[in-house]
Amino acid sequence: MKRNREPAPLRHRVLVAIVGVAALTVALFAVPLAVAVGQLYRNETTGGLERDATWIAAAIPDELTQGGNVPVSLPKVLPSGLTVGVYTMGGRLLSGDGPQTSDVVTSAHDGHVHDAVENGFLAVSAPIPSDESPAGVVRVATPYDLVEDRVHRAWLVMAGLGVIVIGLATVFALRQSIRLAAPLEHLTRAAQALGAGDFSIRAPRSDVREADAAGLALEATAHRLGEVLDRERAFSADVSHQLRTQLTGMLLGLESALARPGADLPHVIGTALARGERLRTVIEDLVRLSRDSRTGAEPFDVRSLLEEARADWHGTLAAQGRRLNVTLSGELPAAQASAAAIRQILRVLLENATVHGRGEIVVDVADLGDAIAIEVSDQGEGVSEDADIFTRRSGHADGHGIGLALARSLAEAEGGRLTLRRGSPPVFSLLLPSASDQE
Structure with a gap:
């Protein structure tokens, strides 16, 4: 025989409702924000790499376009932590650091700046300006782990704030559940006393108007x-x-x-x-x-x-x-x-x-x-x-x-x-x- 489940007490229902709403609100707000923060940090890093790549490409001498035997010299001062390389339009490394071939480099044949994640690096390619068609491509890259670490730290901060918000909501829910359930529990005890023959019952007053009205009605009924x-x-x-x-x-x-x-x-x-x-x-x-x-x-x-x-x-x-x-x-x-x-x-x-x-x-x-x-x-x-x-x-x-x-x-x-x-x-x-x- 199927047994009827005992209804959950009001305190539990209020607690679950408030904490559940708070958790859902945090989730609905935090998930899109986390995605936006990750995209923001990547775009910010990509923008910095694009500026560096464009600056380095402009600093390379134009002699590279005059023949294939002229050595390519990079600027003496380069941003720290970056991998910089000069490539031919076909994607072959001529000078500097980087993989021997690069897909993001070959994408720059259209004369525009491109970015992509390859081999664990966030890489940006910028064509070297020339009087004629671009003679080469500068590839600037930074470890993608650095970008992910920054994003993860931001996510941890957001998660911590979410936990704090849910914790505060739990404390608030506990107080509210007690505040709402206590008057009803007092009314229950008063009604039980009335059923036992005590017509002098007094229901304690609370800040809940409906509960106070019910208490007054119960007292009047008892009288x-x-x-x-x-x-x-x-x-x-x-x-x-x-x-x-x-x-x-x-x-x-x-x-x-x-x-x-x-x-x-x-x-x-x-x-x-x-x-x-x-x-x-x-x-x-x-x-x-x-x-x-x-x-x-x-x-x-x-x-x-x-x-x-x-x-x-x-x-x-x-x-x-x-x-x-x-x-x-x-x-x-x-x-x-x-x-x-x-x-x-x-x-x-x-x-x-x-x-x-x-x-x-x-x-x-x-x-x-x-x-x-x-x-x-x-x-x-x-x-x-x-x-x-x-x-x-x-x-x-x-x-x-x-x-x-x-x-x-x-x-x-x-x-x-x-x-x-x-x-x-x-x-x-x-x-x-x-x-x-x-x-």
């Missing part, structure tokens, strides 16, 4: 996830309290009936069924809330929800000799929130007024334009306005605690707000976003 998880934990605890409250009430009623001989069993069973139905509604609402948190809430009719609440609580309050009065101020727009969430909030507020309040319970609803206000009040003593009744407390604590904490968290999750507008007599105010304001 939001932490808040969501905290809310979910608190919500779960509050929900379990609400369910236990309903279930405990139903069980206590049944146990009390069993403990009393002659208890009105039909009434007890009817009460238990009503509480069980209420518990079923609570569970359905909580399931619906969980689904709505993912899909979004649809607008709902506030009036129908209030009528439903009136029907649910009428019997309980009537048994206590109390009334539930729902007042609506004109036409109401739909509310942009989850009906299940608002039903639970109203249940908490009405249960709070039923258990801890006295007298008539009033639910007043008004359209505020961009919001819908629902106020729940009763005639009880209420609570001190300094008391933090929306703070979640232990499930064994007396008072309002967990129910109101759940109600506020539900309201805030729906974009609303739940406050205690007046402490005594208590007035709770629930503000919900209006669906007409969302259009």
Whole structure:
């Protein structure tokens, strides 16, 4: 089975890319330059030889053209390091140094200067000027090794400079690879810490704007996830309290009936069924809330929800000799929130007024334009306005605690707000976003 190769790390890729580009640039620049330098040095040497050959040819006496028996004399002072010879037009050596025959000499029969590499020498031939046709040829040569040595030294210097450039590029590539890869490595460790449950992660800042932006986004995500998880934990605890409250009430009623001989069993069973139905509604609402948190809430009719609440609580309050009065101020727009969430909030507020309040319970609803206000009040003593009744407390604590904490968290999750507008007599105010304001 073919194994997938592990991708190369970013540091290695950046290093290879920068050094590779630098090496390719040096090669593309150095190779043509090396060829040009070699040609330049040869042309420079050839030019010097041409000047020497022309000067020597001009210094040879013209008697050479008068016959073949006149000895040829070269200038007494000749450039050092050069091989100088005088040849006939047929390429035969007459005087001086050089090979007995030379191809570059025979090329000068056209009266022009020629150069070529022969027998390990760079040779230049120049015709000897005469009143008639050239009578001979001067051949000046220098060892070609000297030219090649000069070219090779230049190439070594260029190669050394290329190595230095590639070395500097490597150092730069190492620094850049660390600079670019380090922020991503920090982000990887931060993401791993987030996956392990650490929502207080902080990604170190770097000079890379994109990496810093990703770090800030990761930190913001971690903060939001932490808040969501905290809310979910608190919500779960509050929900379990609400369910236990309903279930405990139903069980206590049944146990009390069993403990009393002659208890009105039909009434007890009817009460238990009503509480069980209420518990079923609570569970359905909580399931619906969980689904709505993912899909979004649809607008709902506030009036129908209030009528439903009136029907649910009428019997309980009537048994206590109390009334539930729902007042609506004109036409109401739909509310942009989850009906299940608002039903639970109203249940908490009405249960709070039923258990801890006295007298008539009033639910007043008004359209505020961009919001819908629902106020729940009763005639009880209420609570001190300094008391933090929306703070979640232990499930064994007396008072309002967990129910109101759940109600506020539900309201805030729906974009609303739940406050205690007046402490005594208590007035709770629930503000919900209006669906007409969302259009």
